[in-house]
Amino acid sequence: MQLSDLTSIIKAYDVRGLVPEQWDESVARAIGAAFAEFVHGETGATAVVTAHDMRDSSIPLSRAFAEGVLACGLDVVEAGLGSTDMLYFAAGSLELPGAMFTASHNPAQYNGIKLCRAGAAPIGQDSGLVEIRTWAEQEIDEPGSAFSRQPERVGTVTSRDLVAEYAAYLKQLVDLSGIRPLKVVVDAGNGMGGFTVPVVLSGLPLEIVPMYFELDGSFPNHEANPLDPANLVDLQAGVREHAADIGLAFDGDADRCFIIDERGEPVSPSAITGLVAVRELAKGHGTTIIHNLITSQAVPEIVREHGGQPVRTRVGHSFIKAEMARTDAVFGGEHSAHYYFRDFWRADTGMLAAMHVLAALGEQSRPLSDLTAAYERYVASGEINSTVTDQAGRVEAVRKTYGEREGVTFDELDGLTVTLPDGAWFNLRASNTEPLLRLNVEAPDAARMQELRDEVLELVRA
Template sequence: MIDLSRIVKAYDVRGTVPDQLNEPVAEALGRAFVQTLRSRGEFAEKIVTAHDMRASGPALATAFANGARAEGADVLEAGLGSTDLLYYASGVLDLPGAMFTASHNPAQYNGIKLCKQGAKPVGQDTGLTEIRERAQQILDSGARVPEGELKGGLEQYSLLERYATHLLKLVDLSDIRPLTVVVDAGNGMGGYTVPAVLGSGLPLTIIPLYFELDGTFPNHEANPLEPANLVDLQAKVRATGADIGLAFDGDADRCFVVDERGEAVSPSVITAMVAVRELAKDPGATIIHNLITSKVVPEIVREHGGEPVRTRVGHSFIKAEMARTGAVFGGEHSAHYYFRDFWGADTGMLAALHTLALLGGQPAPLSALAKDYERYAASGEINSTVPDTAAKMAEVEQAFPVEIDRLDGITLSFPDGSWANVRPSNTEPLLRLNVEAPTAERMAALRDEMLAVIRR
């Protein structure tokens, strides 16, 4: 018997196919999704679905659709798409949505990201727990829906062209200087969406890397957060003399940036850069950042007259704060970027367009632009396996008697301006460490001191 508590995570569904996630599971989740939305008074007469390039995606999406149709909901199948294309569909059509993807996870995985009308997130506290419980009951009953008993209708509808047109209305690239751009799609959905958005009529020369859609990821994992997966992009940028490199993850909702030297530009720097552009359009606006982005983000936001708001790590928290505050933009260390103009949802493609517009709107190279935003040295996220995360965090507190904030795990603030965050994983016996300091030497020393406590 499949235990859904093992695959229904804090923000989405994620599991191995077919032992954890298969067609009966997807069908049960489709039924439970519609049931839950209706029980909460949230319209569910029609939903929209999309799937990435993984081989299991079409069958899982069809099974989910059958579950939704068994409950009387009509289903609009967008077919192949990136996660932000699904959010676009949910937003522009004002429909709940389901995206079938495991993002950057290895080939044996698949998953489902759910949203309500207008791309509003579905997480543990906003319906996902109820969906899991209802789906578990359906699964345990062993009941399947006969094909002839599907009450809702089914329609196929491609949204790629409309998605591209919408993004290009938000950021005008027509007057920028010519740029050579290397794009590493990692055999993920960037290979589908990049040609539609950046492929014609713009002063861009696109050099593609791994645009072939292949859910087995034959070249490297589609996770640009890992430095090893940026190596090919960095080498290609240097070899071609390109102005910039872009790397997308598997479902293309995250975008990483490499400068003309082949050096990675941190997502905190990109967050600060885009924040400045958004504040120029909307002076005094609110900008969201999570608590492990660099201190440069709130500093830059304040310097440009904006209001920074700090939140927990995770898209459901960012999106909730976007809605609560009316924020114009939000960014995370993981290269998720959220836009009020995009229903508060995250889109790597729109962040890429802003970066290209900034670079192409002036003569300096990207490395020179980024330097103005690089004020601190950061460790990046370091994971450690520990048997008892709560006990270990208490041990860290005792070892470092400084000011502590408990918004998400524990954040320790040191007198010299350094800080460190230690927080537990939602799904594994891991502690995640992030350290930032005024200098690389201080960062390395503090990082090593904290790891010595965490790992002893």
């Protein structure tokens, strides 16, 4: 195997690819050895914790990875089935580096690994993933060649069921025991939410109406990707059919959660970011809130109104987590429905965000649509992708067009953000891995948003 092959599966934030076409157990074994060498060399780690999702390939890949770790003399704690945020809980509570085997919302033929340091600290392209990739490549070509030390022993494996401890920890952070009774429809998409929701939300004043809780990595009902509106249709119908108070949709590894109100309408992740931010600020344990640059402008406004300090970042969990660590932020949110909590080792957990929304809803009598209306101030387009071969040229054409207009401002924190005098704005970012330009538009009303969206798309797709 050549380095270019590993480059195709080891991305900016994680490992992701087709099984077995792009990676298999031999690759997993090499990555396990490289990861063990990396974390031992960096911090002297003597053990690694692993967990896996419900995909058919997850157990074989995770066990092969463990073999690589063991061969380097480190022990393995197998947490077994779990969500990605349960793995982060394990890495945080056990103070161990961790590896989660999942391809998140990707189709059935994919799998991947999300790696973290002890304490759930991120590992990405700029923070260790390149070294791990290089060592794994060397290990594939010549086993043992990448590593300078000879381990004195082969590691041992222990199994540890952590889901109950994970659930208890979340319930300690958000107390739902005293809320009014709520009917909650949950679409797990045949993913890991079907495993964690019954444990985390049990024993509470919640009537759970389950949808697609059967663990099935072939995703027979719909893709476990709630970012695509098509995958919310069943949940929206379920909320209306059961006259529920709220609907929750989890992605495949259950680290993201999307919210549906009692009318069956999606609640913007930016509104959820604002709502949870207000709750975290009310604790009085910190004032900094992180939001990425495609989150609604309502978020920094609301944060300031409640005495907080908003900090704007690039898109991507490694940037969010780095800023949370630098600023000691109490909470961070992304428009992709990733929510990060200082109380959860700065890691992202859709379950904890969902519990905050359930608490906010159940602590008062209004329906969810009324409750969230205060956090939905503007109209957003959502992310629109355009296939473009000359990305830089198209971005420059947009810059030139709007640069000729009075009162327009630019910034380049992540791609090109253009703010217009009437408060409307858009961000245009190039994909790191595909010939795509990603457009997000927000404006004071729907007509203005549509006008600006169509104007920019015409320039992009010219």
